[in-house]
Amino acid sequence: MPLRPQKPCNAQGCNTLTRNPRYCDDHAHLLKSSTWAKPRESSTKRHYNYKWQQARAGWLTKHPLCRCCEQAGKVVAATDVDHIIPHKGDMTLFWDRDNWQSLCGPCHSSKTASEDGGFGNSRR
Numbered sequence: 360m361p362l363r364p365q366k367p368c369n370a371q372g373c374n375t376l377t378r379n380p381r382y383c384d385d386h387a388h389l390l391k392s393s394t395w396a397k398p399r400e401s402s403t404k405r406h407y408n409y410k411w412q413q414a415r416a417g418w419l420t421k422h423p424l425c426r427c428c429e430q431a432g433k434v435v436a437a438t439d440v441d442h443i444i445p446h447k448g449d450m451t452l453f454w455d456r457d458n459w460q461s462l463c464g465p466c467h468s469s470k471t472a473s474e475d476g477g478f479g480n481s482r483r
Contacts, residue, residue: 422461438463439461441461
């Protein structure tokens with residue numbers, strides 16, 4: 360059986376040719392980063408089920424504008440219902456409507472990234 364062709368390592372700045380799927384032997388440890396080692400649970404396991412979808416739809420009907428954009432003087436339609444204080448599995452906090460806010464996609468992504476350490480941000 361023929362060998363697979365060599366290609367450059369995917370590590371930034373590394374031009375070593377390898378037959379491994381992504382990284383050369385020196386950078387193989389990058390496959391075992393925290394993202395790969397512990398994938399995120401499914402939305403159902405995180406309690407975002409049909410009941411949540413119904414509650415979310417009702418909330419967005421009553422609160423159709425993004426709260427962050429509204430505070431900045433912009434009118435932007437909300438697409439996400441955000442938990443102001445992350446619930447982290449606490450079902451009382453999860454269903455507490457005083458802890459909900461309507462956000463647009465970009466505002467929700469930046470808020471979540473700042474809390475979870477995404478996009479190179481440190482965790483809060």
